[in-house]
Amino acid sequence: MHATDQQTRAPVKSLHRDAVEAIAKWLMIGRYPVGAVLPTETEIGEELEISRTVVREAVRTLVAKGMLQVRRKTGTIVLPVSDWSLFDPEVLAWRFRYSRDATFVDDMTRFRAAIETIAVEICAARPEFDASVLHACCDEMAAALEGRGDWFAADLAFHRHILRGTDNQFILHMQPMLDNFFDAMLSPEVLRPENMRITLPYHRAIADAIAAGDPVRSRHEMLQLVHKGREDILSRIETSEA
Structure with missing residues (x-):
């Protein structure tokens, strides 16, 4: 299923929520350890069958929770649990x-x-x-x-x-x-x-x-x-x- 077809079928809010949880799960189970660089927006979008825009918004949500950091010329970095908003x-x-x-x-x-x-x-x-x-x-x-x-x-x-x-x-x-x-x-x-x-x-x-x-x-x-x-x-x- 193409990303555009998925967007037509599912509400944007649902896509965003599901993308946030999917990426968060990757961090929780250690698929990407502390200091690792996440795949590109295109690669994540292809795996989750969502658009780059949805991926970008999901990453922003996790950045706001202290779980990720976006660095120029490096990419999106996984931060340690000590930086996370633990009471969120x-x-x-x-x-x-x-x-x-x-x-x-x-x-x-x-x-x-x-x-x-x-x-x-x-x-x-x-x-x-x-x-x-x-x-x-x-x-x-x-x-x-x-x-x-x-x-x-x-x-x-x-x-x-x-x-x-x-x-x-x-x-x-x-x-x-x-x-x-x-x-x-x-x-x-x-x-x-x-x-x-x-x-x-x-x-x-x-x-x-x-x-x-x-x-x-x-x-x-x-x-x-x-x-x-x-x-x-x-x-x-x-x-x-x-």
Whole structure:
């Protein structure tokens, strides 16, 4: 199929989105390692059956995410992960989809533990924090297990309420980035349905500890949930690679 025929058949936005993901996948799986020069726009277009214009726009998108750099007389260079916009929702989704190794999971777990254990300690020490919202989220998760409601929406609301409940200006400033992080980490693609019922008591234990005004127990219960999440993701990786 020629590029022009493909463009006639598929919407431009779909072509652009698919091209961005295809090139991103190449970077995630190491087809083009750090420092490598990507093929020309013509070569990429021929492989993906899209026009050079679509390739150029896809590359621009990945440049904006810190994954690529266009250099005069050299071409398009693959940049190291340290330059990537790691909290970008698409970058996170691609890493969960194509590049979930143990190092990534461990770094993610440590980051999550650092932020959320501090957050629950703050919330537990604030008499004005409304822990009833957390209990309501747990009830919504329980209902979702019975086919009534959305588990993921309730789970996200649980974690977001804790972060917002800190009223800490630095944590609040990170909220948009953390939202992207949780959207990816708690997505159906990562969290297996059979593990949801297991994690519900962990959420209830956190809500109970915060409601009791116990920062130490709140921290302990959050660490239990975080490490359970790590186990679930590593198990998912092993299953997908089997």
